[in-house]
Amino acid sequence: MAYEIPVTQARAELAELINRVVYGGERVVVTRHGKPLVALVSAADLERLESEEAAEREQVIRSVSSIGSSASAPGERHRFGIAAEYQGGQGPVD
Incomplete structure (x- = not known):
């Protein structure tokens, strides 16, 4: 549980609060x-x-990366009104 203190009082006691945090292992909420x-x-x-x-961000990235891409099930594009599907080409040709 953190020690709570109003900001006006914290201003006056900043050095003491720092000591409580560093040496006393407390957490102070202003x-x-x-x-x-x-x-x-x-x-x-x-x-x-x-x-x-x-570590949490890295876990999310690994999770998303492991999903990969998969082809749409037959009829799924029509069901959701999708007219085209990306096939992973090199992009438009000039």
Whole structure:
């Protein structure tokens, strides 16, 4: 659970908040009008979060890449009103 603090109080206690995050392992959420505005996390936490995001993106890319392309089932183009199908050529010829 993160420690919440209003932005006005956070301004006055910034050095202490940084110490709580770095040395106490806490996460601090700065609020404005009771709503979360920003979070203070350690550099190690940020690095871990960024690594997880990168791994998730890579997983999505691998999943999509593994699907590949497949030919349309007979009648499927007509059913969806598709008049043509890409056949993977070299493109238009001048």
